Amino acid sequence: MVSLVTHEQGAPRGGGRDGRGGGDRRRRLRSRNIAVAAVLAAMVVLFYVVAIVKMSGG
């Protein structure tokens, strides 16, 4: 079974000020979530650009 630091156990709400790693972990997780979401949003824009170029015969 994998070990798991959950929101309830190790990642304090609004954390980052406890200095014990929970806040850091939470910040890293948040950064990754935002990064993945940003990449996917960029993919949607890229898809539309490619589709428009292709449809216009480029």
Place this chain on the structure above:
Amino acid sequence: MSDSLYTATSRRDGAPGAAGDFVALLKPRVMSLVVFTGFVGMLIAPGTIHPVLAAVAVLCIAVGSGAAGAINMWYDRDIDAVMARTRHRPIPSGRIAAGEALGFGIFLSVASVAMMGLMVNWAAGSLLALAILFYVFVYTVWLKRRTPQNIVIGGAAGAFPPMIGWAAVTGSVSVESVALFALIFFWTPPHFWALSLYRCGDYHDAGVPMLPVVAGKAVTKRQMLFYTVLLMPVALAPTMLGMAGWIYGASSIVLGLGFVLAALAVLRSDADAPARRMFGYSLFYLAGHFALLLIDGSAGLSG
């Protein structure tokens, strides 16, 4: 996987499982949506396909999807035994031995890919193989137990069927088939996170790092809202690309606004009910889009 758990999840009487248990290994409820989206991908693709080959392609998509599900159940038999939603599956309940399920899944995977490649075309066969390998190795083995982004990236596995159906007719991948792929890919996170919100305890007990477990429900709900908004332009792509008309486009906007409203209701509530409603609505949303593509698709069988 510990030996004790393996023993507990293996049949001791040596008798084969009942046919119904083997069908359950194929995850028939998941398979129904997979088959439908694959079928629509095939029907709206430009070109023609012999009806017998069309039936073979749909059968291969169904069997390939089920085979990947069986291998997934073999690998996840330890966590399936912990979660209430999955503990009655054939392997954790002891009705089918783990090795039988693995052999069954591998045999059907190879058979479905070979049949698709030899009878339909190898573009579709390769995509089917890629979908199975992605589901087993990328999602099940690599991502599921390691990252809360498991279903965001792993969702690609479930997005392949319409692309496979399209390739069965055209023998290729195109912008249009990528649009169908993207529709399911971007739909998967809010769909699955809705489920994981009200099954959070199950995932926690099983040690699966779903987003609500590791980041909390509030973060998950904001992410769900983001993906439902992002899904709207993705879902409109078939109209923009000329694959579907205004009926599809207008309906997609209405369905998309409904999905966003469902996500807002989830965001504003601490209860499980809005998440359950959103999960149900997400199934209606996806099935609705593919049904609309059938109704309003411009390509047609005669292509």
